[in-house]
Amino acid sequence: MVKKIIVIGASSGIGKAIAEAELKNGSEVVLVARREKELKAIASKWNKKGQTKPAILVVADVTQFASAEKTVAKAIGELGGLDEVYYASGVMPAVASDEYNIAKDLQMLNVNTLGAVAYINPIATYFAKQGKGKIVGISSIAGERGRKGAPVYNTSKAALNTYLEALRNRLAEKNVQVTTIKPGFVKTEMTEGLDLPEKGLLKAITSEEAAEQILKIVAKGKDEAFVPGIWKLVALIIVNIPNFIFKKLSI
Numbered sequence: 521m522v523k524k525i526i527v528i529g530a531s532s533g534i535g536k537a538i539a540e541a542e543l544k545n546g547s548e549v550v551l552v553a554r555r556e557k558e559l560k561a562i563a564s565k566w567n568k569k570g571q572t573k574p575a576i577l578v579v580a581d582v583t584q585f586a587s588a589e590k591t592v593a594k595a596i597g598e599l600g601g602l603d604e605v606y607y608a609s610g611v612m613p614a615v616a617s618d619e620y621n622i623a624k625d626l627q628m629l630n631v632n633t634l635g636a637v638a639y640i641n642p643i644a645t646y647f648a649k650q651g652k653g654k655i656v657g658i659s660s661i662a663g664e665r666g667r668k669g670a671p672v673y674n675t676s677k678a679a680l681n682t683y684l685e686a687l688r689n690r691l692a693e694k695n696v697q698v699t700t701i702k703p704g705f706v707k708t709e710m711t712e713g714l715d716l717p718e719k720g721l722l723k724a725i726t727s728e729e730a731a732e733q734i735l736k737i738v739a740k741g742k743d744e745a746f747v748p749g750i751w752k753l754v755a756l757i758i759v760n761i762p763n764f765i766f767k768k769l770s771i
């Protein structure tokens with residue numbers, strides 16, 4: 521049976537890699553993001569000339585919360601149903617160590633957290649009624665602790681984690697799976713220019729490697745997982761560092 525999937529944040533990075541991995545598997549995929557040119561480039565790779573399937577474009581800005589429900593309904597209508605949704609939209613603007621910038625903060629909270637809520641809420645309603653479905657949120661290792669370098673990015677991901685956990689608990693009895701993905705370093709547009717490790721246990725992986733791992737995790741029905749798995753150990757250490765030490769660390 522052909523799986524019907526929505527990927528929000530499908531124009532680049534992890535979302536694009538997930539969408540393409542699913543298209544490769546024979547799924548029909550609605551690609552949601554703002555940059556139409558990037559979405560068209562993906563679609564032209566997977567659709568025969570003049571056809572609009574299996575890669576279907578829906579150009580949308582997730583911060584237009586009022587139109588989220590309509591966009592979701594349009595996507596489900598185009599697919600003729602829905603089996604899985606991946607929320608991968610995210611932003612992480614550079615923030616200096618002494619910078620407190622509400623414009624950047626709002627952008628992160630709006631895209632990373634509230635956009636997820638606006639898009640996933642109607643999908644949760646749809647899946648609860650359907651009695652099945654899979655919701656996957658791409659969060660981050662960054663949501664485990666509030667760090668000096670990224671106060672509101674950390675907050676946006678911690679809030680996303682809590683929202684997804686609550687949905688998981690709410691939807692479990694409706695046979696709906698909710699999976700929280702917490703990546704470590706992934707080489708994408710978001711991390712371009714950052715000095716990511718190229719070697720060692722915590723080396724940055726490609727978005728294709730991340731997508732491959734994410735699809736396996738979702739297929740296994742996991743509640744949450746780090747990508748790659750080694751970040752689980754990092755998280756375990758980080759969450760157990762006492763405040764009086766954590767304050768002094770430059771992480």
Ligand SMILES: NC(=O)c1ccc[n+]([C@@H]2O[C@H](COP(=O)([O-])OP(=O)(O)OC[C@H]3O[C@@H](n4cnc5c(N)ncnc54)[C@H](OP(=O)(O)O)[C@@H]3O)[C@@H](O)[C@H]2O)c1
Nearest residue numbers: 529531532533534553554555581582609610660706708710
């Ligand atoms: N890269 C990493 O190391 C890493 C680590 C942990 C977690 N993550 C998380 O992984 C997710 C994907 O990030 P990425 O690394 O793949 O970065 P990316 O290549 O920059 O992708 C970000 C995606 O978010 C979409 N997006 C941004 N603002 C949007 C808006 N207003 N409306 C709709 N879509 C919007 C972008 O599409 P448009 O610009 O076309 O709208 C793009 O498709 C993010 O949530 C990020 O926080 C990344």
